[in-house]
Amino acid sequence: MAKITYIESNGKEHVVEVADGLSVMEGAVKNLVPGIDADCGGACACATCHVYVDEKWLSKMPPKQDMEQTMLDFANDVHDNSRLSCQIKVSAALDGLVVRMPKSQH
């Protein structure tokens, strides 16, 4: 279980508990946090679950696979701390994680 803070592009914060094994994307969808579309449902096929990981948490992130990196290369407004939230698996190690959502996923 991890407490995750999702911050919408308008600044609105959502602090929710997410069970281990789910993805950061699923944590948002299950808790009605807006701003993550996840059209493909977590198959790393669409790049519509883009988030910015808070700088303090970057070192604790699981490494990006090639597929995630190359999908991100073609998303909008990508920064160094961009991730596809469907590819980040939640565990106790991510308790306190903060992610921000972009203005749009398309």
Next chain:
Amino acid sequence: MADHVVIVGGGQAAAQAAASLRSEGHAGAITIIGEEIHPPYQRPPLSKKYLSGELAEDRLFIKPPEFYEASGIGLKLGVTATAIDRSGKRVATPKGDVAYDRLILATGSHVRRLNLKGSSLANVFYLRSIADVDLIRPHFEKGKHLVIIGAGYIGLEVAAVAATRGLKVSVVEIASRCLARVTSPVISSFFDGVHRKAGVHFHYDARLEIFEGHDRVEDVLVNGEKLNADFVIAGIGILPSDHLARDAGLTVENGIVVDEFGRTSDPDIYAAGDCTVHFNPFAGRKVRLESVQNAIDQAKIVAAAITGKPKSYAEVPWFWSDQYDLKLQTAGLFSPTDQVVLRGDPATAKFAAFYLRDGVLAAVDAINAAPEFMMGKLLIAKGARLDPARLADPAIPMKNVAT
């Protein structure tokens, strides 16, 4: 704006239409009438991670059940709409009529069934719903012989899960190659090779006859060869669930005909997803798309039209398929007469086939090759005219192939 919008169908398009109506500011009531007992769920994982057991049922749900209540969206689940009364603006169900101001048909599709001797026996399965997979899963035991009828996406995805689990797998296909309806011979031959390496047996150009056992299929006769089968799964295509629309007198041509705003021939009735047929600018003809992308994007434009902000539908079609450790991503719609340009070496399992139509990029199949897929999709949207030699050169980054 206090209209009651009724959505018939409880799948991807229904969930998206309801969610988009709310996010676009629709203030009136919304009711989803779904035939299945589950809230709207994702179908793509059914033949992949739900079949393999990696994904539990509740992880399929597109929105958590609380979403609907919190958003003022009524869910009538396990309820089958039986008729539309267009003049009275009511949908009939066995549990009573539901009055609508605007109606969205998101009725989806249903499987094409085998029409062969023995095909209704107990160990012949189809794969379209959670309930279907729940029936199939207990048969997925190591060493059992599964005969799959149909080498389309569903057949191949099931073959991948089954072979990985240690089942004996035979795939029977009426065409001369796998994925024949949707892609080029080079991609077919790649997937054929991958599956053969995993131990899957293919029977192409198949003349098929199912032998009855007493209460179950025991043997499948293919081109004169007898395959002893423990069970059979047929993935031979889906058909649009358009009978309600047809019975109500809406224009139906192998799917409910909609315009670029998702409107049917009745101004108060819209439709989205697998059940529709629309003129697609990327195909240059009317098409019926069977995909999550189409369900989501048509549902969005229907919601936009109903809330008075019409946007026309102009998305590049896209799809994906996961088999073993391979991800196929497709953008655009392949046509058999397209010029095929290969980029990368299929032997590396990281390559793409591009399809040029009169020099213009029409479609791409990318295998473990996200840049080819993502850039390909952008270039298809632009109608880019491409130099086949540059496209085929992996030394030129995808971002630069068009310049």
